[in-house]
Amino acid sequence: MSQMTISARLPRAARARTGARSVDASPARTNxxxxxxxxxxxxxxxxxxxxxxxxxxxxxxxxxxxxxxxxxxxxxxxxxxxxxxxxxxxxxxxxxxxxxxxVPSTSTATVRLSDGSITGVASKVEDGHTITVDLPSTGIPLPKDD
Missing domain, CATH: 1.20.5 (Single alpha-helices involved in coiled-coils or other helix-helix interfaces)
Structure with a gap:
């Protein structure tokens, strides 16, 4: 016998005692x-x-x-x-x-910056111009070459 035939034969009060009820698959409370x-x-x-x-x-x-x-x-x-x-x-x-x-120079003289000494000799320029150099330590110009 199947379930349907049994439940159909049982009175309604007996069916309620068996605990057969329908349950929803989804939860009642959503998260x-x-x-x-x-x-x-x-x-x-x-x-x-x-x-x-x-x-x-x-x-x-x-x-x-x-x-x-x-x-x-x-x-x-x-x-x-x-x-x-x-x-x-x-x-x-x-x-x-x-x-x-x-004008170009024929000879050169250089000044050493560490002690202010002059090395080399500057000669007179050919077209008559002369060079005058002031010494930083004394402020006295060098004599002119003639």
């Missing part, structure tokens, strides 16, 4: 706190990824701007080095000295 925690974790993860991605993109833009600036500064450095090499060439220095009415 809202757990759902909110999961939603918070997912939302904070997405926010963190967005913030990190934005910071990375900003760093990329800063890096590209700095590379452009580095290239411009390198070009400026090369240009200035070429100008300096051109200006310190012997031909340009001789031309600048002629504009200042300087």
């Amino acid at each position: 809202i706190g757990f759902l909110l925690l999961c939603a918070f974790i997912v939302a904070s993860s997405f926010t963190a990824v967005l913030v990190l991605n934005t910071a990375r993109a900003e760093g990329s833009y800063v890096l590209s701007r700095l590379e452009v600036q580095r290239t411009a500064l390198h070009d400026q450095k090369v240009t200035l080095a070429e100008e300096l090499a051109e200006k310190e060439s012997p031909e340009n220095l001789a031309g600048a000295a002629e504009k200042l009415k300087m």
Whole structure:
């Protein structure tokens, strides 16, 4: 005999005593706190990824701007080095000295900065100009060569 035939034969009071009742499979109480925690974790993860991605993109833009600036500064450095090499060439220095009415020296004298002593002898320039040097320690000019 099946269950249906037995329950159909039992009176209603007897059926209630057997404890047969229908039960809902889903729980009666939902766990809202757990759902909110999961939603918070997912939302904070997405926010963190967005913030990190934005910071990375900003760093990329800063890096590209700095590379452009580095290239411009390198070009400026090369240009200035070429100008300096051109200006310190012997031909340009001789031309600048002629504009200042300087003449080449036949002999040289040097001043040692540590003690102020003069080494070598400066001779007279051929076109009649003389050189006067003030000694820093005494303030007395050297005698002129005639």
